[in-house]
Amino acid sequence: MDFSFSAKDEEFRMKVRDFFEHEYPREIVEKMASGASPTKADYQKSERAFAARGWLAVNWPKSAGGTGWSANEKYIFDEELERAGALNVVPMGLLYVGPVIYTFGTDEQKKRWLPGILDSTTFWAQGYSEPGSGSDLASLQASAVVDGDDYIVNGTKIWTSLAQHADWIFCLLRTSQEEKKQEGITFLLIDMTTPGITVQPIITIDGKHSLNSVTFENVRVPQENRIGEEGKGWTYANYLLGHERTSYAHVAGKRKQLRNIREAARERGLLADPAFIRKLGELETRLDTLEITVLRTLSSVAEGGAPGNESSILKVIATELAQDITELGAETYGPYVQPAFPDSVAPAWTGNTALPAGAAPAVAAYLGARAQSIYGGSNEIQKNIIAKRILGL
Template sequence: MDLDFSPEDETFREEVRTFLNDKLPPRLANKVRTGQRLSKEDMEEWHAILHERGWLANHWPEEWGGTGWSVMQRFIFELETAIAHAPRVVPFGTSMLAPVLIKYGSEEQCRHYLPRILDGTDWWCQGYSEPGAGSDLASLKTQAVREGDHYIVNGQKTWTTLGQHADWIFCLVRTSNEGKRQEGISFLLIDMKTPGIEVRPIKLLDGDAEVNEVFFTDVKVPVENLVGEENKGWTYAKYLLTYERTNIAGVGASIAMFERLKEVANTTYRNGKPLSEDPLYAARLAKLEIDLENMKTTNLRVLDAAGAGHAPVAESSMLKIRGTEIRQEMNDLMRRAAGRYAQPFIDEALDEGYNGEPVGPEWAAPVAGQYFNNRKLSIFGGSNEVQREIITKAVLEL
């Protein structure tokens, strides 16, 4: 056994670091590091920089613009970009729609949509959840009825992240009410400019509106926008559950955040000494660090097995659960560190160019909001309870 990266992987890591050093705009890194809001332009800027280097869709097949990287190289890339505080690549086009198109879409669809994802022409959003279909996704009701060359779509999607910026939405829609619920679902691509679509922001508990409701009223969608076969959409949606989830633990993001947490603990004083020397706080911090170190190795073991051809279904679920728990615990420790200065709620302080005096410690403004916002981590992408169901079925075979 040996936990070191191979010399080739170390060389690759240097290449990534050099790239980040040269190309990651310090302005963006600082916004990510300090928890300021990212604008659409910020996200597009980083998207374009990665695209220029050919690393945006690094997990795609090379023929479509991928890199041919190994799972370990992809992990290293995620790790290093997160540690450098690069913005996260908006995943909806590159990581969620594209793999489905490549696997199940037509050649024509791939030729049309994939280059537009790469160059940023189309901003995609995801139309999966509905008000009555959360963890029980197969109960979705948004209906698509075939009329000649079109589907007529009626219904409502919700929790559509960054839908306010989107040009297109990929949707799971009901095309049949016969047989099993899962067998009447289709995967449809819909232009957000089509008449009959309305996007309404949902304000979340932290005051931000990153998610939306999307309403469909008699929306006409050309039949060529169907991906794969009618009524096979559930298979395509499930495919994403096994695709590219080896980095689901967010180890890089957690390492970056832990470094910041340690800085805060060392420079924040309580009862005359740094928080890092308070025995109870230090114990919380140490438990978190040990859990994170363990998870990093667990993640590498999963990657190692994936590299050898083992599809990590249950393992991905374990990584999702523990990865999100660790991040939530970090958010909790950050807000504790702020003491009462977690409370002041100055919305503008989270925007770029805010010149006001900080209230309390300069890092304190976003921490409570981040804590509240990241309660989502254990809910989305299959709630942690759904992940336990997957582990139950897949490894425990109960």
């Protein structure tokens, strides 16, 4: 198999690289390098810089307002974004609900919601997991009961990323009790300003606030906010989760992490340690394997199509590799790791000038990566999917 890029692809790469070097907001790159948490304003400033070039909806087909790029161009763009240390787009609108809307929504729904995603004026959250319904998402119990032209929504969603910033949330809600738990689930879009919605922050072990609990108490939602048919939400959710699980690879970002680890190890004299070098070499080899797997997956996905069950393979190997890279990153700083341990929200602890510059971000990355093998469907569940749907076991 030939994984080399054509001269046209490389010309495209130079155009994208020039954008990140000369047009993308430099202050956001510097903030991300410090390990500080981006604000809603940071996300929107970043995404509007992409939108100004028509480069925001990288994975969308042209017919829906996307770039219409080839698989190679999408991959190159992601590579250069992470190489530059820029802020990744918020996935909930662009990668998750957007494709569901333009694939399954009505023309009116597309006109209503897609423009706000494309110009980064509407911020979305994902309401899937519940207390007691995480990897076994089909067991969810948050309900939507028909009342005239509306649904009345009650229940709680948890681990809801960036809900504190969200204008809208897309939710899976139970609209009927069926014999098969995957049935009777409906895909509903909800305005976060609707009375009865409460957002409670969850501060994670890395000291950051990105997760939340969202409670719905008799929240009235128009039936016109339902995507597709009532009771068919599980079908749309599986389509969305394919997009979600292929978004974890971040090959270029991982390469940058490994370069930073190698440089920090050189400064600390660790490159003379055979055990350390072996660990670093193994991670670099595994990253090469991940990259080839990503390229194979991208080449098999038609424009606008949904990734298949192979996305579970990417999710497992990408998240396990992310955890191992950040573990070596923390190990690199040795005795500086404990003083760098965050005890408050990130901006308060990233400015410790007594530490090596990379120590605090390395510890934050290590702690934050612990959750990667859990969210988006735990890796144990993904391995079951691989065994049943790919290997036929």
